[in-house]
Amino acid sequence: MTTTLITGGNRGLGHEIARRLVQAGQTVWIGARDAGNGRKAADRLGAGFVQLDVTDDASVDAAVETLRARVGHLDILINNAGILGEVTAPEDMTADQIRHVYETNVFGLVRVTHAFLPLLRKATAPSVVNVTSGLGSFTxxxxxxxxxSQYPLAAYGSSKSAVTMLTTQYARTIPDVRFNAVDPGQTATEFTGHIGHSVEEGAEAAVRIATLGPDTPTGTVTDRAGTLPW
Incomplete structure (x- = not known):
């Protein structure tokens, strides 16, 4: 049975991806900073829970050890955890404001990916799915x-440009693990102020990649309609 870990899986897009993958028969683990909310979400879905703060080395290392002891390997890692940060005009943006967003969206992704690679390499067809955004697309x-084009989100958008580039670099240099990025699009969750298409539609790209099994490609960047332009 496929074992999948989803960071930030206790609500919104991550929660919907978890629900769909549990429904597809996968063994899903929800990673969340808040233990109370994370356990409640996991119990609702029939998933496992592991406390995981992507900005904290000790928390990530402890999550790795939990899955190593409980499962012994990891088939799929979905790097979904992310924050919007302060909505500030680019000319008023400070380095600290950008750093705060990058700590979760970029450095957190790198921290989690690096820490879980040994467990991923114990799987038969390991896969990493990184949640990016069209807000990081130059096109x-x-x-x-x-x-x-309507949202001047310099910190968030540039962090997602970095996520996409990290994905392609991982894919080029780590051939034994498949790396792909997916864009949920503007999805109506708390994250977007409940503006956009349904959370079911937003989850489609991630669920598709996470259920391809041995046919999973590597180095792709897609949304639910197909290849995402960059």
Whole structure:
């Protein structure tokens, strides 16, 4: 049975991805900073729970040891945890504001990926799915017909550009693990102020990649409609 860990899986998009993968027959572990909320979400879904703060080395290391002891390997890691940060005009953005967003969205992804690689390599067809965003796409943020061009989110958008590039670099240099990035699009969750398409639609790209098994590609960047332009 496929074992999957989803960071930030206790609510919103991560919760919906977890629900769908449990429904697909996977053994899903929800990683969340808040133990109370995380356990409640896991119990609702029939998933496992592990306390995991992607910004904290000790928390990530403890999560690795928990899964090593309980499962012994990890088939799929979904790096979903992310924050929007302060919505500030780019000209007023400070280094500290950007650093705060990068600590979760970029450094957290790297920290978790690095820590879980040994467990992923114990799986038959290991896969990492990174949740990116069209707000980090040069093409889409310059297209007046796209919603991504309407939001000057310098910190969040640039962090997701970094997520996409990290994904392609991992894919090029780690051939024994598949790495792919997915864009949920503007999804109506607490994260977006409940603006956008349904959470079911937002989860589609991640669920598709996470259920391909041995046919999972590597180095792709997609949304639910297909290849995402960059």
């Amino acid at each position: 889409l943020t310059h297209d007046p017909e796209r919603v991504e």
